[in-house]
Amino acid sequence: MERIPILRMGEFLLVTIQVDMHDQLALTLQDDLTSQINATGARGVLIDISSLEVVDSFIGRMLANMSAMSRVLDAQTVVVGMQPAVAITLVELGMSLEGIRTALNVDKGMDLLRSCLPPRLGEDEEDAAG
Amino acid sequence: MLPQIIARHEGELLAQWLQEQKANSIHQDSGQEAEARQISSEFLRNLKNSLSSSSDVQGAEFALVRELLADLSRSRGVQGYSPAQTATYIFSFKKPLFAAIKKELGNNAEGLASETWNASELIDKLGLFTMEVHQKTREEVISRQQQEMMELSTPVVKLWSGILALPLIGTLDSERTQVVMESLLQKIVQTGSDIAIIDITGVPTVDTLVAQHLLKTITAARLMGAECIISGIRPQIAQTIVHLGVDLGGVTTKASLADAFAMAIQKRGFTVSKIKSAGLPVAM
Numbered sequence: 001m002e003r004i005p006i007l008r009m010g011e012f013l014l015v016t017i018q019v020d021m022h023d024q025l026a027l028t029l030q031d032d033l034t035s036q037i038n039a040t041g042a043r044g045v046l047i048d049i050s051s052l053e054v055v056d057s058f059i060g061r062m063l064a065n066m067s068a069m070s071r072v073l074d075a076q077t078v079v080v081g082m083q084p085a086v087a088i089t090l091v092e093l094g095m096s097l098e099g100i101r102t103a104l105n106v107d108k109g110m111d112l113l114r115s116c117l118p119p120r121l122g123e124d125e126e127d128a129a130g
Numbered sequence: 131m132l133p134q135i136i137a138r139h140e141g142e143l144l145a146q147w148l149q150e151q152k153a154n155s156i157h158q159d160s161g162q163e164a165e166a167r168q169i170s171s172e173f174l175r176n177l178k179n180s181l182s183s184s185s186d187v188q189g190a191e192f193a194l195v196r197e198l199l200a201d202l203s204r205s206r207g208v209q210g211y212s213p214a215q216t217a218t219y220i221f222s223f224k225k226p227l228f229a230a231i232k233k234e235l236g237n238n239a240e241g242l243a244s245e246t247w248n249a250s251e252l253i254d255k256l257g258l259f260t261m262e263v264h265q266k267t268r269e270e271v272i273s274r275q276q277q278e279m280m281e282l283s284t285p286v287v288k289l290w291s292g293i294l295a296l297p298l299i300g301t302l303d304s305e306r307t308q309v310v311m312e313s314l315l316q317k318i319v320q321t322g323s324d325i326a327i328i329d330i331t332g333v334p335t336v337d338t339l340v341a342q343h344l345l346k347t348i349t350a351a352r353l354m355g356a357e358c359i360i361s362g363i364r365p366q367i368a369q370t371i372v373h374l375g376v377d378l379g380g381v382t383t384k385a386s387l388a389d390a391f392a393m394a395i396q397k398r399g400f401t402v403s404k405i406k407s408a409g410l411p412v413a414m
Contacts, residue, residue, distance in 0.1 A: 079353075079355075080355060081354075081355075082353050082354045082355070083319070083354075084312060084315030084316055084318075084319060084350070084354065086353075087315060087350035087351070087353040087354050088311060088312070088315070088350050090350075090353055091346045091349045091350045091353070092346075096349045096352075096353070097353060102352060102353055102354060102355035103355035104318070104319075104322055104323075104324065104354065104355040104356060105322065105355075108322075108324070108355065109355070
Protein backbone atom coordinates (compact mmCIF):
# COMPACT_ATOMS: atom_id res chain seq x y z
CA MET A 1 0.00 0.00 0.00
CA GLU A 2 1.06 3.53 -0.79
CA ARG A 3 2.53 5.43 2.14
CA ILE A 4 3.95 8.87 2.70
CA PRO A 5 7.45 8.60 4.17
CA ILE A 6 8.21 10.24 7.49
CA LEU A 7 11.89 11.10 7.85
CA ARG A 8 13.62 11.79 11.09
CA MET A 9 15.97 14.77 11.20
CA GLY A 10 17.45 15.19 14.66
CA GLU A 11 14.62 16.03 16.97
CA PHE A 12 12.27 16.87 14.12
CA LEU A 13 10.18 14.77 11.77
CA LEU A 14 10.01 15.68 8.08
CA VAL A 15 6.92 14.73 6.09
CA THR A 16 7.10 15.44 2.37
CA ILE A 17 3.87 15.03 0.49
CA GLN A 18 4.88 14.37 -3.12
CA VAL A 19 1.71 12.82 -4.45
CA ASP A 20 -1.87 13.99 -4.65
CA MET A 21 -3.49 13.17 -1.33
CA HIS A 22 -6.52 10.97 -1.30
CA ASP A 23 -8.51 10.44 1.82
CA GLN A 24 -7.17 6.99 2.77
CA LEU A 25 -3.60 8.18 2.31
CA ALA A 26 -4.26 11.11 4.61
CA LEU A 27 -5.72 8.86 7.30
CA THR A 28 -2.75 6.49 7.06
CA LEU A 29 -0.38 9.44 7.35
CA GLN A 30 -2.18 10.63 10.45
CA ASP A 31 -1.77 7.21 12.07
CA ASP A 32 1.88 6.94 11.07
CA LEU A 33 2.72 10.44 12.21
CA THR A 34 1.22 10.11 15.67
CA SER A 35 2.93 6.78 16.27
CA GLN A 36 6.25 8.13 14.98
CA ILE A 37 6.07 11.14 17.30
CA ASN A 38 5.34 8.79 20.15
CA ALA A 39 8.17 6.44 19.23
CA THR A 40 10.86 9.03 18.62
CA GLY A 41 9.83 11.72 21.07
CA ALA A 42 10.15 14.28 18.29
CA ARG A 43 9.61 17.89 19.32
CA GLY A 44 8.80 19.31 15.92
CA VAL A 45 7.03 18.21 12.73
CA LEU A 46 7.65 19.78 9.35
CA ILE A 47 5.05 19.06 6.68
CA ASP A 48 6.22 20.03 3.19
CA ILE A 49 3.29 20.39 0.79
CA SER A 50 5.08 22.22 -2.01
CA SER A 51 4.19 19.48 -4.52
CA LEU A 52 0.56 19.40 -3.48
CA GLU A 53 -1.55 21.07 -6.13
CA VAL A 54 -5.07 19.90 -5.33
CA VAL A 55 -6.76 20.22 -1.96
CA ASP A 56 -10.28 19.81 -0.69
CA SER A 57 -11.82 20.58 2.66
CA PHE A 58 -11.02 17.07 3.92
CA ILE A 59 -7.29 17.48 3.31
CA GLY A 60 -7.46 20.92 4.85
CA ARG A 61 -9.02 19.49 7.96
CA MET A 62 -6.45 16.68 8.04
CA LEU A 63 -3.67 19.26 8.12
CA ALA A 64 -5.38 21.04 11.00
CA ASN A 65 -5.96 17.74 12.81
CA MET A 66 -2.39 16.56 12.41
CA SER A 67 -1.16 19.85 13.80
CA ALA A 68 -3.52 19.62 16.76
CA MET A 69 -2.58 15.97 17.46
CA SER A 70 1.11 16.80 17.35
CA ARG A 71 0.54 19.59 19.81
CA VAL A 72 -1.15 17.19 22.19
CA LEU A 73 1.94 14.97 21.87
CA ASP A 74 4.14 18.00 22.64
CA ALA A 75 5.48 18.56 19.14
CA GLN A 76 5.21 21.81 17.19
CA THR A 77 4.02 21.63 13.59
CA VAL A 78 5.02 23.85 10.70
CA VAL A 79 3.41 23.53 7.25
CA VAL A 80 5.74 24.76 4.54
CA GLY A 81 5.66 25.54 0.81
CA MET A 82 1.95 25.92 0.22
CA GLN A 83 1.22 26.85 -3.40
CA PRO A 84 -0.72 30.06 -4.10
CA ALA A 85 -3.58 28.15 -5.74
CA VAL A 86 -3.86 25.87 -2.69
CA ALA A 87 -3.84 28.84 -0.32
CA ILE A 88 -6.59 30.58 -2.30
CA THR A 89 -8.65 27.40 -2.39
CA LEU A 90 -8.41 26.89 1.36
CA VAL A 91 -9.38 30.50 2.02
CA GLU A 92 -12.34 30.24 -0.35
CA LEU A 93 -13.38 27.06 1.46
CA GLY A 94 -13.40 29.11 4.64
CA MET A 95 -10.48 27.23 6.20
CA SER A 96 -8.00 29.72 7.52
CA LEU A 97 -6.23 26.98 9.54
CA GLU A 98 -5.84 29.18 12.59
CA GLY A 99 -3.20 27.90 14.93
CA ILE A 100 -1.08 26.24 12.26
CA ARG A 101 2.38 27.66 11.80
CA THR A 102 3.43 28.20 8.21
CA ALA A 103 6.66 29.01 6.38
CA LEU A 104 7.65 29.61 2.79
CA ASN A 105 10.14 26.74 2.44
CA VAL A 106 11.81 23.94 4.39
CA ASP A 107 14.75 26.16 5.33
CA LYS A 108 12.59 28.83 6.89
CA GLY A 109 10.37 26.19 8.45
CA MET A 110 13.38 24.65 10.22
CA ASP A 111 14.43 28.06 11.51
CA LEU A 112 10.92 28.67 12.78
CA LEU A 113 10.78 25.29 14.55
CA ARG A 114 14.17 25.85 16.21
CA SER A 115 13.24 29.36 17.32
CA CYS A 116 9.96 28.33 18.92
CA LEU A 117 11.38 25.42 20.88
CA PRO A 118 12.82 26.17 24.29
CA PRO A 119 15.86 24.01 25.08
CA ARG A 120 14.91 20.98 27.08
CA LEU A 121 16.08 20.87 30.63
CA GLY A 122 18.94 18.53 31.34
CA GLU A 123 19.49 17.65 27.68
CA ASP A 124 21.82 18.89 25.04
CA GLU A 125 21.91 18.45 21.24
CA GLU A 126 23.66 15.06 21.23
CA ASP A 127 21.14 13.50 23.55
CA ALA A 128 18.24 14.80 21.60
CA ALA A 129 19.74 13.71 18.30
CA GLY A 130 20.87 10.31 19.55
CA MET B 131 -30.74 52.66 -63.21
CA LEU B 132 -28.97 54.06 -60.17
CA PRO B 133 -25.41 53.54 -61.42
CA GLN B 134 -26.22 55.36 -64.64
CA ILE B 135 -27.80 58.24 -62.78
CA ILE B 136 -24.77 58.51 -60.52
CA ALA B 137 -22.42 58.30 -63.51
CA ARG B 138 -24.23 61.06 -65.41
CA HIS B 139 -24.47 63.44 -62.45
CA GLU B 140 -21.24 62.55 -60.64
CA GLY B 141 -19.74 66.05 -60.51
CA GLU B 142 -23.02 67.65 -59.55
CA LEU B 143 -23.71 65.05 -56.85
CA LEU B 144 -20.31 65.56 -55.29
CA ALA B 145 -20.65 69.35 -55.19
CA GLN B 146 -24.13 69.20 -53.64
CA TRP B 147 -23.16 66.50 -51.19
CA LEU B 148 -20.20 68.53 -49.94
CA GLN B 149 -22.51 71.51 -49.57
CA GLU B 150 -24.91 69.36 -47.53
CA GLN B 151 -22.07 68.19 -45.33
CA LYS B 152 -21.09 71.80 -44.75
CA ALA B 153 -24.69 72.78 -43.98
CA ASN B 154 -24.91 70.00 -41.39
CA SER B 155 -21.53 71.11 -40.01
CA ILE B 156 -20.09 67.62 -39.84
CA HIS B 157 -16.48 68.72 -40.16
CA GLN B 158 -14.72 70.65 -37.48
CA ASP B 159 -12.04 72.38 -39.54
CA SER B 160 -10.86 72.97 -43.11
CA GLY B 161 -8.37 70.10 -42.98
CA GLN B 162 -11.20 67.66 -42.41
CA GLU B 163 -13.21 69.30 -45.15
CA ALA B 164 -10.43 68.68 -47.67
CA GLU B 165 -10.16 65.10 -46.43
CA ALA B 166 -13.92 64.69 -46.77
CA ARG B 167 -13.80 66.00 -50.35
CA GLN B 168 -11.29 63.34 -51.29
CA ILE B 169 -13.11 60.56 -49.48
CA SER B 170 -16.47 61.61 -50.91
CA SER B 171 -15.30 61.60 -54.52
CA GLU B 172 -13.63 58.25 -54.01
CA PHE B 173 -16.79 56.96 -52.36
CA LEU B 174 -18.91 58.06 -55.33
CA ARG B 175 -16.59 56.38 -57.80
CA ASN B 176 -16.56 53.11 -55.84
CA LEU B 177 -20.30 53.20 -55.23
CA LYS B 178 -20.94 53.59 -58.95
CA ASN B 179 -18.70 50.63 -59.79
CA SER B 180 -20.17 48.43 -57.09
CA LEU B 181 -23.77 49.27 -57.97
CA SER B 182 -23.27 48.36 -61.61
CA SER B 183 -22.67 44.72 -60.64
CA SER B 184 -24.68 44.23 -57.46
CA SER B 185 -27.01 45.92 -55.02
CA ASP B 186 -26.13 43.82 -51.95
CA VAL B 187 -24.32 46.09 -49.50
CA GLN B 188 -22.89 43.10 -47.56
CA GLY B 189 -21.59 41.49 -50.78
CA ALA B 190 -18.05 41.26 -52.08
CA GLU B 191 -18.65 43.95 -54.71
CA PHE B 192 -19.15 46.52 -51.98
CA ALA B 193 -15.93 45.67 -50.16
CA LEU B 194 -14.19 48.87 -51.30
CA VAL B 195 -17.15 51.08 -50.33
CA ARG B 196 -17.41 49.41 -46.95
CA GLU B 197 -13.71 49.74 -46.32
CA LEU B 198 -13.83 53.43 -47.13
CA LEU B 199 -16.76 54.04 -44.78
CA ALA B 200 -15.24 51.89 -42.05
CA ASP B 201 -11.99 53.89 -42.18
CA LEU B 202 -13.87 57.17 -41.97
CA SER B 203 -16.13 55.96 -39.20
CA ARG B 204 -13.24 54.53 -37.23
CA SER B 205 -11.19 57.70 -37.39
CA ARG B 206 -14.25 59.76 -36.41
CA GLY B 207 -14.93 57.38 -33.53
CA VAL B 208 -11.42 57.75 -32.17
CA GLN B 209 -11.62 61.55 -32.54
CA GLY B 210 -14.69 61.52 -30.33
CA TYR B 211 -17.43 62.36 -32.86
CA SER B 212 -20.93 61.40 -31.81
CA PRO B 213 -22.63 58.51 -33.63
CA ALA B 214 -25.19 60.95 -35.06
CA GLN B 215 -22.47 63.14 -36.56
CA THR B 216 -20.79 60.14 -38.12
CA ALA B 217 -24.02 58.80 -39.58
CA THR B 218 -25.11 62.20 -40.88
CA TYR B 219 -22.11 62.12 -43.19
CA ILE B 220 -23.67 59.32 -45.23
CA PHE B 221 -27.32 60.38 -44.72
CA SER B 222 -26.59 63.83 -46.12
CA PHE B 223 -26.01 62.12 -49.47
CA LYS B 224 -29.73 61.37 -49.74
CA LYS B 225 -30.82 64.86 -50.74
CA PRO B 226 -28.47 65.29 -53.74
CA LEU B 227 -29.14 61.74 -54.88
CA PHE B 228 -32.92 62.16 -54.75
CA ALA B 229 -32.61 65.44 -56.63
CA ALA B 230 -30.62 63.71 -59.36
CA ILE B 231 -33.16 60.88 -59.62
CA LYS B 232 -35.98 63.40 -59.87
CA LYS B 233 -34.16 65.22 -62.64
CA GLU B 234 -33.75 61.99 -64.61
CA LEU B 235 -37.17 60.46 -64.07
CA GLY B 236 -39.26 63.54 -63.39
CA ASN B 237 -42.08 62.49 -65.71
CA ASN B 238 -42.09 58.79 -64.93
CA ALA B 239 -43.92 58.55 -61.60
CA GLU B 240 -43.58 54.79 -61.21
CA GLY B 241 -39.87 54.74 -62.05
CA LEU B 242 -39.28 57.73 -59.76
CA ALA B 243 -40.93 55.97 -56.83
CA SER B 244 -39.09 52.69 -57.28
CA GLU B 245 -35.66 54.29 -57.83
CA THR B 246 -36.16 56.57 -54.84
CA TRP B 247 -36.98 53.54 -52.73
CA ASN B 248 -33.89 51.70 -53.97
CA ALA B 249 -31.68 54.69 -53.30
CA SER B 250 -33.17 55.23 -49.86
CA GLU B 251 -32.67 51.60 -48.92
CA LEU B 252 -29.08 51.67 -50.12
CA ILE B 253 -28.21 54.81 -48.17
CA ASP B 254 -29.92 53.48 -45.02
CA LYS B 255 -27.91 50.29 -45.17
CA LEU B 256 -24.68 52.17 -45.64
CA GLY B 257 -25.64 54.49 -42.78
CA LEU B 258 -26.36 51.58 -40.46
CA PHE B 259 -23.06 50.02 -41.40
CA THR B 260 -21.29 53.26 -40.50
CA MET B 261 -23.02 53.34 -37.13
CA GLU B 262 -22.03 49.76 -36.43
CA VAL B 263 -18.36 50.41 -37.12
CA HIS B 264 -18.51 53.56 -35.05
CA GLN B 265 -20.01 51.66 -32.13
CA LYS B 266 -17.46 48.89 -32.44
CA THR B 267 -14.61 51.37 -32.43
CA ARG B 268 -15.88 52.99 -29.24
CA GLU B 269 -16.30 49.60 -27.59
CA GLU B 270 -12.74 48.71 -28.49
CA VAL B 271 -11.55 51.93 -26.88
CA ILE B 272 -13.48 51.13 -23.70
CA SER B 273 -12.29 47.54 -23.43
CA ARG B 274 -8.70 48.62 -24.05
CA GLN B 275 -8.96 51.17 -21.26
CA GLN B 276 -10.44 48.57 -18.93
CA GLN B 277 -7.58 46.22 -19.68
CA GLU B 278 -5.04 48.97 -19.08
CA MET B 279 -6.62 49.88 -15.76
CA MET B 280 -6.55 46.24 -14.70
CA GLU B 281 -2.85 45.92 -15.48
CA LEU B 282 -2.03 49.32 -14.06
CA SER B 283 -3.56 48.61 -10.74
CA THR B 284 -1.71 45.55 -9.49
CA PRO B 285 2.04 46.04 -9.33
CA VAL B 286 3.85 44.07 -6.64
CA VAL B 287 7.18 45.71 -5.82
CA LYS B 288 10.13 44.39 -3.87
CA LEU B 289 11.28 46.87 -1.22
CA TRP B 290 14.05 44.89 0.38
CA SER B 291 15.21 41.32 0.40
CA GLY B 292 12.24 39.42 1.80
CA ILE B 293 9.92 42.43 1.88
CA LEU B 294 7.25 43.06 -0.75
CA ALA B 295 4.90 46.01 -1.11
CA LEU B 296 1.53 46.06 -2.82
CA PRO B 297 0.28 49.61 -3.31
CA LEU B 298 -3.43 49.34 -4.03
CA ILE B 299 -5.07 52.14 -6.03
CA GLY B 300 -8.75 52.39 -6.85
CA THR B 301 -11.83 50.55 -5.73
CA LEU B 302 -11.46 46.89 -4.89
CA ASP B 303 -14.09 44.59 -6.39
CA SER B 304 -14.13 40.82 -6.44
CA GLU B 305 -12.48 40.51 -9.83
CA ARG B 306 -9.67 42.89 -9.00
CA THR B 307 -9.08 41.33 -5.62
CA GLN B 308 -8.66 37.97 -7.33
CA VAL B 309 -5.98 39.43 -9.63
CA VAL B 310 -4.30 41.24 -6.74
CA MET B 311 -4.34 38.13 -4.57
CA GLU B 312 -2.91 35.91 -7.27
CA SER B 313 -0.13 38.28 -8.26
CA LEU B 314 0.85 38.87 -4.63
CA LEU B 315 0.98 35.16 -3.78
CA GLN B 316 2.83 34.40 -7.01
CA LYS B 317 5.42 37.05 -6.18
CA ILE B 318 5.80 35.75 -2.63
CA VAL B 319 6.74 32.34 -4.03
CA GLN B 320 9.06 33.85 -6.67
CA THR B 321 11.01 36.05 -4.27
CA GLY B 322 10.69 33.95 -1.12
CA SER B 323 9.52 36.97 0.85
CA ASP B 324 8.41 36.71 4.48
CA ILE B 325 6.64 40.01 4.71
CA ALA B 326 4.19 41.76 2.41
CA ILE B 327 2.99 45.30 3.02
CA ILE B 328 -0.45 46.05 1.58
CA ASP B 329 -0.77 49.81 1.23
CA ILE B 330 -4.35 51.03 0.88
CA THR B 331 -3.65 54.78 0.67
CA GLY B 332 -5.15 54.78 -2.83
CA VAL B 333 -8.31 52.88 -1.95
CA PRO B 334 -11.07 55.50 -1.74
CA THR B 335 -13.56 53.56 0.38
CA VAL B 336 -13.43 50.48 2.53
CA ASP B 337 -16.68 48.65 3.11
CA THR B 338 -17.30 45.23 4.57
CA LEU B 339 -16.78 43.59 1.18
CA VAL B 340 -13.40 45.25 0.61
CA ALA B 341 -12.35 44.40 4.16
CA GLN B 342 -13.36 40.80 3.59
CA HIS B 343 -11.32 40.68 0.37
CA LEU B 344 -8.31 42.08 2.19
CA LEU B 345 -8.66 39.55 5.01
CA LYS B 346 -8.87 36.72 2.48
CA THR B 347 -5.67 37.85 0.83
CA ILE B 348 -3.92 38.12 4.18
CA THR B 349 -5.11 34.67 5.27
CA ALA B 350 -3.93 33.11 2.01
CA ALA B 351 -0.52 34.74 2.40
CA ARG B 352 -0.32 33.50 5.99
CA LEU B 353 -1.11 29.96 4.87
CA MET B 354 1.89 30.16 2.57
CA GLY B 355 4.09 31.34 5.41
CA ALA B 356 4.23 35.07 4.75
CA GLU B 357 3.04 37.82 7.04
CA CYS B 358 1.03 40.81 5.84
CA ILE B 359 1.00 44.34 7.19
CA ILE B 360 -1.74 46.77 6.17
CA SER B 361 -0.60 50.36 5.87
CA GLY B 362 -1.94 53.68 4.67
CA ILE B 363 -5.17 53.61 6.63
CA ARG B 364 -6.63 57.11 6.54
CA PRO B 365 -8.49 58.50 9.58
CA GLN B 366 -11.89 58.28 7.87
CA ILE B 367 -11.22 54.68 6.89
CA ALA B 368 -10.17 53.79 10.43
CA GLN B 369 -13.49 55.23 11.62
CA THR B 370 -15.43 53.33 8.95
CA ILE B 371 -13.76 50.06 9.83
CA VAL B 372 -14.65 50.43 13.50
CA HIS B 373 -18.23 51.56 12.75
CA LEU B 374 -18.76 48.60 10.44
CA GLY B 375 -17.52 46.28 13.14
CA VAL B 376 -14.89 44.71 10.88
CA ASP B 377 -12.51 42.61 12.94
CA LEU B 378 -8.95 43.30 11.88
CA GLY B 379 -7.63 41.58 14.98
CA GLY B 380 -4.58 39.52 14.29
CA VAL B 381 -3.57 41.74 11.38
CA THR B 382 -0.81 44.23 11.91
CA THR B 383 -1.86 47.70 10.79
CA LYS B 384 0.26 50.80 10.45
CA ALA B 385 -0.67 54.35 9.60
CA SER B 386 1.90 54.89 6.86
CA LEU B 387 3.97 52.81 4.48
CA ALA B 388 7.12 54.19 6.14
CA ASP B 389 6.06 52.83 9.54
CA ALA B 390 5.19 49.48 8.04
CA PHE B 391 8.53 49.32 6.23
CA ALA B 392 10.44 50.20 9.41
CA MET B 393 8.63 47.42 11.24
CA ALA B 394 9.24 44.95 8.42
CA ILE B 395 12.96 45.74 8.42
CA GLN B 396 13.07 45.22 12.15
CA LYS B 397 11.27 41.89 11.86
CA ARG B 398 13.78 40.74 9.26
CA GLY B 399 16.49 41.52 11.80
CA PHE B 400 17.95 44.62 10.18
CA THR B 401 18.37 48.08 11.63
CA VAL B 402 18.58 51.39 9.86
CA SER B 403 21.01 53.88 11.29
CA LYS B 404 22.36 57.22 10.27
CA ILE B 405 25.93 57.34 9.03
CA LYS B 406 27.81 59.37 11.63
CA SER B 407 29.97 61.13 9.08
CA ALA B 408 26.99 62.17 6.95
CA GLY B 409 27.76 65.34 5.06
CA LEU B 410 31.47 64.53 4.78
CA PRO B 411 32.83 62.69 1.77
CA VAL B 412 32.91 59.00 2.56
CA ALA B 413 36.29 57.38 1.94
CA MET B 414 35.92 53.91 0.52
